[in-house]
Amino acid sequence: MWVQYYIPPLGAASYSDAASSSSVVTSGVFLLSTTTNMAASEGETNHSDGRLEFSLDVPFPSSREAVIALNSLSPDREPRKGGISKHLEVTGSTLSVKWSADEARILRVSVNSFMDHLSLVMETMEMFGPAVPL
Amino acid sequence: MTVVIGFEGSANKIGIGIIRDGEVLSNPRRTYITPPGQGFLPSDTARHHRAIILTVLKEALEQAGLKPADIDCVAYTKGPGMGAPLVTVALVARTVAQLWGKPLLGVNHCIGHIEMGRLITKANNPTVLYVSGGNTQVIAYSERRYRIFGETIDIAVGNCLDRFARVIKISNDPSPGYNIEQMAKKGSQYVELPYTVKGMDVSFSGILSYIEEAANKMLSSGQCTAEDLCFSLQETVFSMLVEITERAMAHCGSQEVLIVGGVGCNLRLQEMMGVMCKERGAKLFATDERFCIDNGAMIAQAGWEMFRSGQVTELEDSWITQRYRTDEVEVTWRN
Numbered sequence: 001m002w003v004q005y006y007i008p009p010l011g012a013a014s015y016s017d018a019a020s021s022s023s024v025v026t027s028g029v030f031l032l033s034t035t036t037n038m039a040a041s042e043g044e045t046n047h048s049d050g051r052l053e054f055s056l057d058v059p060f061p062s063s064r065e066a067v068i069a070l071n072s073l074s075p076d077r078e079p080r081k082g083g084i085s086k087h088l089e090v091t092g093s094t095l096s097v098k099w100s101a102d103e104a105r106i107l108r109v110s111v112n113s114f115m116d117h118l119s120l121v122m123e124t125m126e127m128f129g130p131a132v133p134l
Numbered sequence: 135m136t137v138v139i140g141f142e143g144s145a146n147k148i149g150i151g152i153i154r155d156g157e158v159l160s161n162p163r164r165t166y167i168t169p170p171g172q173g174f175l176p177s178d179t180a181r182h183h184r185a186i187i188l189t190v191l192k193e194a195l196e197q198a199g200l201k202p203a204d205i206d207c208v209a210y211t212k213g214p215g216m217g218a219p220l221v222t223v224a225l226v227a228r229t230v231a232q233l234w235g236k237p238l239l240g241v242n243h244c245i246g247h248i249e250m251g252r253l254i255t256k257a258n259n260p261t262v263l264y265v266s267g268g269n270t271q272v273i274a275y276s277e278r279r280y281r282i283f284g285e286t287i288d289i290a291v292g293n294c295l296d297r298f299a300r301v302i303k304i305s306n307d308p309s310p311g312y313n314i315e316q317m318a319k320k321g322s323q324y325v326e327l328p329y330t331v332k333g334m335d336v337s338f339s340g341i342l343s344y345i346e347e348a349a350n351k352m353l354s355s356g357q358c359t360a361e362d363l364c365f366s367l368q369e370t371v372f373s374m375l376v377e378i379t380e381r382a383m384a385h386c387g388s389q390e391v392l393i394v395g396g397v398g399c400n401l402r403l404q405e406m407m408g409v410m411c412k413e414r415g416a417k418l419f420a421t422d423e424r425f426c427i428d429n430g431a432m433i434a435q436a437g438w439e440m441f442r443s444g445q446v447t448e449l450e451d452s453w454i455t456q457r458y459r460t461d462e463v464e465v466t467w468r469n
Contacts, residue, residue: 072228124229
């Protein structure tokens with residue numbers, strides 16, 4: 001199922017970058033797709049291992065910003081040892097994150113904290129950018 | 135000239151400082167202060183840092199009168215400390231390092247304290263007593279490592295003081311340790327407490343349990359005052375610290391002592407250490423609250439030394455770590 005997810009105060013809506021003003025993100029909406037394999041789900045995806053999956057796409061004005069966010073957000077490993085994995089990658093100017101977890105509770109904690117971290121990185125870019133030319 | 139900006143936020147202080155070749159250009163700091171009786175929890179502390187860090191960064195640049203282009207390296211605390219606050223600060227450091235196109239450098243918090251103390255006091259090769267809310271170590275330099283000669287086997291001395299302050303509801307503003315120090319000046323009766331030096335190491339958790347119980351009994355029955363307990367606690371734990379510092383000095387043949395860390399700005403500790411140093415013909419070095427207590431400049435200073443000796447931290451290696459011992463770092467900037 002597809003869910004529209006809003007990040008109220010510091011989302012992409014307020015993010016602008018002088019270097020690529022033509023490709024500003026038009027709204028603060030991130031598209032999230034969540035697929036779960038629980039019995040009650042619609043069952044369009046069938047994961048054999050029974051894990052919960054969650055994915056998030058974050059659009060940036062250019063690939064430069066997307067790569068900066070990737071590099072800032074990826075070094076720290078998940079605090080807990082098992083039960084969850086997270087994968088980040090950049091395609092074009094979009095940062096994509098995929099979670100796979102054993103329990104909804106663990107997934108929620110990880111996604112919540114990722115959102116906090118993401119909004120801090122975006123606010124930092126907004127206040128101390130634009131990025132110097134490479 | 136080398137200009138380094140340092141980000142610190144491993145505990146309840148968030149600080150960002152800029153150093154240019156030994157000169158502190160700016161060093162703004164904010165402290166997360168909890169109500170009396172309460173300690174600071176990781177997630178609340180991270181939220182505090184998160185809310186204020188960009189303002190502090192702006193201040194640091196403005197006070198230094200510098201533009202991002204003037205900075206040569208971005209240093210941040212890699213550890214040790216509380217995970218959530220460390221991540222918050224590291225995220226901003228990583229992001230600005232990339233935005234500004236500058237190298238990144240992960241600094242050991244303890245090394246930051248030592249290098250800042252050496253810079254400010256000009257102590258050459260001191261035996262270091264590092265005392266704070268999270269750490270208690272006696273350290274001496276040898277063969278490219280800051281080696282730990284003695285340390286706490288349980289809680290830090292500052293943690294013992296902070297938690298005692300919570301028991302008798304002493305204010306955390308500006309810090310529990312400062313308020314204990316002021317109250318201790320009015321204490322007159324010494325209440326005997328356990329004295330727990332174990333070889334080169336010390337232990338504070340038993341003292342804390344003992345004084346917690348004593349406080350409940352003795353204060354309600356009027357056998358002593360809160361001021362007496364503050365006085366007795368300080369005298370006991372500081373004596374222990376002076377003892378292990380002296381033993382480390384004797385072992386190393388050192389004639390210098392440097393006190394660093396938040397508890398290090400306690401004047402009674404400095405006074406007691408001064409007496410011991412005088413007896414041995416040694417010199418005591420200490421700094422005031424600006425540089426003793428966690429601050430950004432100390433991370434910048436350690437970062438400056440590391441950067442000048444050729445170290446940088448790649449982004450993929452820039453993860454934070456809650457445990458990071460002082461002796462894990464190879465000191466590439468000293469002989």
